[in-house]
Amino acid sequence: MELTNQLTQQLAVRYPIIQAPMLGITTPEMVAAVSNAGGLGSLPIGGLAPEKARQLIRKTKSLTGKPFAVNLFAHTLPTEVDWDSVEKMQHFLEELCAKYGVTFSRFSEEDFTFYTYQDQLEVLQEEEVGIVSFTFGLLDSLSIALLHKRDVKLIGTATCVEEAILLEESGVDMISAQGIEAGGHRGSFTSNHPLPMIGSMTLIPQVVQSVKVPVVAAGGISDGMGIKAAFSLGAQGVQVGSLFLRSHESAANEAYKESILHSKDTDTALTRSFSGRWARGVVNQFMKSVEASGLSIPPYPVQNSLTAAIRASAKKQGKKDFLSLWGGQAASKAPAKSSREIFDELLSSFRILLNG
Ligand SMILES: Cc1cc2nc3c(=O)[nH]c(=O)nc-3n(C[C@H](O)[C@H](O)[C@H](O)COP(=O)(O)O)c2cc1C
Structure with a gap:
C-alpha cells in the first residue's frame, strides 16, 4: 500500500x-x-x-x-426557540449545580451569541x-x-x-x-x-x-x-x-484526562445533554441527570450556551461529573505523550503492517 x-x-x-x-x-x-x-x-x-x-x-x-x-x-x-422550555431547563440546571456544589451562572436571551x-x-x-x-x-x-x-x-x-x-x-x-x-x-x-x-x-x-x-x-x-x-x-x-x-498539547484538564484513561469500550454514550446536539462522551452524572429529568433539551447551540458556564466552572473545580468528557469508543488508548510521539508511533505501527 x-x-x-x-x-x-x-x-x-x-x-x-x-x-x-x-x-x-x-x-x-x-x-x-x-x-x-x-x-x-x-x-x-x-x-x-x-x-x-x-x-x-x-x-x-x-x-x-x-x-x-x-x-x-x-x-x-434554530429559527424558533421555545424560551419557556429553556427557562425550565435552566431552573433544573441551577438546582442540579447547587446539589453538587458546581458554580452556576444564569444565562439570558440577550447573552445568546x-x-x-x-x-x-x-x-x-x-x-x-x-x-x-x-x-x-x-x-x-x-x-x-x-x-x-x-x-x-x-x-x-x-x-x-x-x-x-x-x-x-x-x-x-x-x-x-x-x-x-x-x-x-x-x-x-x-x-x-x-x-x-x-x-x-x-x-x-x-x-x-x-x-x-x-x-x-x-x-x-x-x-x-x-x-x-x-x-x-x-x-x-x-x-x-x-x-x-491526553497528549501534552491537549487543552483537556487532569480530571478529563483521568476519565479518558480509565474509560472502557462500554463507558461512552451518545447524549444531547450538554449541547443539544448528539455527541459521544464518557457517561457522567450530568448526562444521567439531564436525561433522567424528562425535560425537553433545547436545540444546539442554545443548550450549549446554557451549559457553557457550568462546564467552565467544572473545569476549574476539577469536577469530571459536570464536564463534557467527549471521547470515542477507543479513547482509553490515548497515551500521555507528545502529539509528535503519538503521530510517529501511529505511523510506524501502520508501516510495520504494510511491510510485514
Ligand atoms: C473532544 C472532541 C472534540 C471534537 N470536536 C470536533 C470539532 O470541533 N469539529 C469536528 O469536525 N469534529 C470534532 N470532533 C470529531 C472528530 O473530528 C472525529 O470525527 C473523531 O474524533 C474521530 O473519532 P475518534 O475520536 O474515535 O478518533 C471532535 C471529537 C472529539 C473527541
Whole structure:
C-alpha cells in the first residue's frame, strides 16, 4: 500500500493521517506538531468570534509552515426557540449545580451569541487558509464558490451515504466519513431523529462506493491496524481524534484526562445533554441527570450556551461529573505523550503492517 495518493496530493501532505479538529481540546501546538510530522493538523474554530479565530490561525502559522486545516461548524441556527422550555431547563440546571456544589451562572436571551461560519469567512480569506474542513452540515454555494476561487480544499463530514452524496454534489473535494464509534459531536445533518448510527466498518465502503472524491475514515482509529482496515475498506486517509486527548498539547484538564484513561469500550454514550446536539462522551452524572429529568433539551447551540458556564466552572473545580468528557469508543488508548510521539508511533505501527 502506497502512502501517497490522491488525498495526500490534494492536501500537499506526506502522510494520509489527519489529526481531527477537537474544539476545546486542540491547541495550535497540537496542530503544528502533527503538520510538522508530515500529517495534517486541524485547527477547530467552530462558533468562535472571528478575531479569536484569527489569533489561533496566526499562532498556528507561527509554529508550522506546513499545510493545516481550519475546521468550521456548518449548521443552521434554530429559527424558533421555545424560551419557556429553556427557562425550565435552566431552573433544573441551577438546582442540579447547587446539589453538587458546581458554580452556576444564569444565562439570558440577550447573552445568546453564536458566530456562524459566514462570520468567519473573511478571516479565512485574509489569513490565506488553504484547507477548510467542516461538520454539522453543508456550506452554502456562495461560500463554496468563494473558497474554491482561492483554491481552498474542502473536506465535509458525512455520517451516512445520503450526506456523503449531498456533500459531493455541493462541491467538496474530500469527505470525512464519521463512524458511530467517534468521540465528540456527530456531524449528522440530514436527520437527528433518528440519528444515523453507522459503524465505520459499514460506513466507509458504502461511502467510497457512492462518491468519486477521496474518503477519509474517522471513528475509533487508534493504531496501525485501524489505519490498515480503513484503507482496505477503500478510504484514502484517516482522521484520528480521541488518540490525542491526553497528549501534552491537549487543552483537556487532569480530571478529563483521568476519565479518558480509565474509560472502557462500554463507558461512552451518545447524549444531547450538554449541547443539544448528539455527541459521544464518557457517561457522567450530568448526562444521567439531564436525561433522567424528562425535560425537553433545547436545540444546539442554545443548550450549549446554557451549559457553557457550568462546564467552565467544572473545569476549574476539577469536577469530571459536570464536564463534557467527549471521547470515542477507543479513547482509553490515548497515551500521555507528545502529539509528535503519538503521530510517529501511529505511523510506524501502520508501516510495520504494510511491510510485514
Ligand atoms: C473532544 C472532541 C472534540 C471534537 N470536536 C470536533 C470539532 O470541533 N469539529 C469536528 O469536525 N469534529 C470534532 N470532533 C470529531 C472528530 O473530528 C472525529 O470525527 C473523531 O474524533 C474521530 O473519532 P475518534 O475520536 O474515535 O478518533 C471532535 C471529537 C472529539 C473527541
